[in-house]
Amino acid sequence: MAQINPHINFNGNAEEAFIFYKSVFGGEFAMIMRLKDLSSPEFPVAENDVNKIMHIALPIGKNILMGNDVPEFMGRVNENENRSKISISAESKEEAEKLFNGLSEGGQIEMPIADSPWGSYFGMFRDKFGIEWMVDFDPKYNSQK
Numbered sequence: 001m002a003q004i005n006p007h008i009n010f011n012g013n014a015e016e017a018f019i020f021y022k023s024v025f026g027g028e029f030a031m032i033m034r035l036k037d038l039s040s041p042e043f044p045v046a047e048n049d050v051n052k053i054m055h056i057a058l059p060i061g062k063n064i065l066m067g068n069d070v071p072e073f074m075g076r077v078n079e080n081e082n083r084s085k086i087s088i089s090a091e092s093k094e095e096a097e098k099l100f101n102g103l104s105e106g107g108q109i110e111m112p113i114a115d116s117p118w119g120s121y122f123g124m125f126r127d128k129f130g131i132e133w134m135v136d137f138d139p140k141y142n143s144q145k
Contacts, residue, residue: 006086008067008131009077014053017129018067022058024102030057030064035071046072085124085132089141093121096137103127103135 010017015032022029036050052069065086070077090096100113106128113123113135120138127133 005064010069012069014067014069018056025060032056085134087134090137093137096135100135
């Protein structure tokens with residue numbers, strides 16, 4: 001079956017964001033490539049973009065969270081626009097709380113994590129980098145595994 005892996009664009013702080021995500025999820029980066037790694041006469045990179053992230057990947061469970069910095073010549077990402085939400089399905093209520101509390105630190109909570117009317121333990125927030133997350137633990141789903 002196909003796998004879905006989120007990819008996030010940043011305005012020069014992808015590395016900072018991914019170090020933060022790594023501190024919450026753990027693990028090691030599968031790849032870190034900077035724009036300077038691609039620089040050539042055919043693909044010149046502006047001096048202020050050389051250390052920006054071309055591609056970064058953090059394996060999380062069976063998925064990979066990926067991201068990059070947008071080079072200045074491409075314009076800026078609107079950090080307040082709804083870039084879509086990353087949904088995390090936790091394996092326990094404790095894991096859901098740990099991820100929610102860790103990732104939302106310094107961010108803006110939209111819906112505190114709590115028992116939802118549809119039966120799961122759910123919360124939503126925008127992290128300190130402007131990325132929107134949903135954290136969910138559904139005991140019905142996890143008891144069927």
